[in-house]
Amino acid sequence: MSDAQTIADQYRVSPDEWICIHPWSHLAITPKGGVRLCCHTQKAPDVGNLNENTVEEIFNGESMRRVRRQMLNNQVPKECGKCARIEDMNARSPRIREHTRLYSEKIRQDYIYKTKPDGTADYNLKYWDVRFSNVCNMACVMCSSEWSSMWIKHAKDYTESYDATTIDNDPNLNYFKSQYNDLGKTKIVNEPSFQWIDDYIDQVENIYFAGGEPMIMPSHWYILEKLHSAKRFNVKVKYNSNMLKLGHQGKHALDYWCDWNYGKLAVESSIDETGERAEWIRYGTEWQTVQQNIITVRDAGVKIQPIVSVAVYNIVRLPALLEELYDLFKHKIAINLVYNPEWRLELIDRSQRLALIDPLKKLEHLIADRNQMDIVYHKLKEPQVEVTDGGMKMLLPRLALLDTHRNKNSMQLFPELEQINQRMGGLYEQKRQQYE
Numbered sequence: 001m002s003d004a005q006t007i008a009d010q011y012r013v014s015p016d017e018w019i020c021i022h023p024w025s026h027l028a029i030t031p032k033g034g035v036r037l038c039c040h041t042q043k044a045p046d047v048g049n050l051n052e053n054t055v056e057e058i059f060n061g062e063s064m065r066r067v068r069r070q071m072l073n074n075q076v077p078k079e080c081g082k083c084a085r086i087e088d089m090n091a092r093s094p095r096i097r098e099h100t101r102l103y104s105e106k107i108r109q110d111y112i113y114k115t116k117p118d119g120t121a122d123y124n125l126k127y128w129d130v131r132f133s134n135v136c137n138m139a140c141v142m143c144s145s146e147w148s149s150m151w152i153k154h155a156k157d158y159t160e161s162y163d164a165t166t167i168d169n170d171p172n173l174n175y176f177k178s179q180y181n182d183l184g185k186t187k188i189v190n191e192p193s194f195q196w197i198d199d200y201i202d203q204v205e206n207i208y209f210a211g212g213e214p215m216i217m218p219s220h221w222y223i224l225e226k227l228h229s230a231k232r233f234n235v236k237v238k239y240n241s242n243m244l245k246l247g248h249q250g251k252h253a254l255d256y257w258c259d260w261n262y263g264k265l266a267v268e269s270s271i272d273e274t275g276e277r278a279e280w281i282r283y284g285t286e287w288q289t290v291q292q293n294i295i296t297v298r299d300a301g302v303k304i305q306p307i308v309s310v311a312v313y314n315i316v317r318l319p320a321l322l323e324e325l326y327d328l329f330k331h332k333i334a335i336n337l338v339y340n341p342e343w344r345l346e347l348i349d350r351s352q353r354l355a356l357i358d359p360l361k362k363l364e365h366l367i368a369d370r371n372q373m374d375i376v377y378h379k380l381k382e383p384q385v386e387v388t389d390g391g392m393k394m395l396l397p398r399l400a401l402l403d404t405h406r407n408k409n410s411m412q413l414f415p416e417l418e419q420i421n422q423r424m425g426g427l428y429e430q431k432r433q434q435y436e
Ligand code: SF4
Pocket: 020, 021, 022, 023, 037, 038, 039, 040, 041, 079, 080, 081, 082, 083, 093, 094, 095, 098
């Protein structure tokens, strides 16, 4: 048993500083060309935009310098509230996880501790999180048009039959209308400038491809080709993919992936359910195809692991799902939490939630990151959510609208949600009548 009092002690992150290595070593790009400190700062403004500035301008621009000054003064930048909240629960935040990277100490000594008083610093872009485009072949329920081009189309389809007054008076329809209106603002970047890729490709040691769906993005194939032709098979590459496609425009992923050094390339598959429930949650997926693609990659000897986004629609089945996914992937399962108010797992009745703790504890050996399970346990124990809660009011109208246009019935597909519907006085049926 370690003497560590807190998770920060445990990972030897100095308690008198609040430093993250990202502002000196990480590039995170959004589909609009926005540059963020990392993917966890989604609610904060971007620190720059590659459509307007160069990487060099962004990495020593005012926002980045302010973030560095704050961190070096033991302050939490506004962008980093999520990590602070996770650490308050004494769980391992992404910030703390970053300190375990092999190059972390080098970044501290060669870059962080040499930062000038105004925050100007040299940097070394060792880790890229690239989401070049929101082009996607799915419209997953927890996603939005910012991250999925298919959502733009669906949001239009779901709202165009209602008149303006109906839409204005219904927050749910209004939400979908705003998703459609985002079309004008969302840049679907199919061909970003590749210059910075060429400039910094020699620095990179880690790449995370996400999207949208990286397997259908030309920019992803550009980088893969570049690394492959330079035989940089030791670059750690990780994908977040929905696994519906393994090829694009005559290229097939296995022709590249199989050359990577063992364990250096990993495919994280976003799988939250199986069968028909999967096809409802990740709309656009074809479970049979996805299942076969997982088996193909697994049997080719490429590391592939599931990542489950835990939410109101899969928490009750999570113990059974963990076993099914372990059988399919033969790999431990990563867990992620959905924080959208209308999808969060806490909406399930508290007694149902508490009943899941023991079954889940028995399956902890199947989980890749125990820390994430600690967050799940924390949520399972949270008090009963009141019917006046914003998320409770949003959940059933959201289900009703999706079901109306997809000709589904989520009360049958997810019977555990019926209890919420009863608490809300049959709101699901009321909204379906209104939307039909
Ligand atoms: S502290 Fe957390 S939110 Fe901020 S850059 Fe680091 S990992 Fe991202």
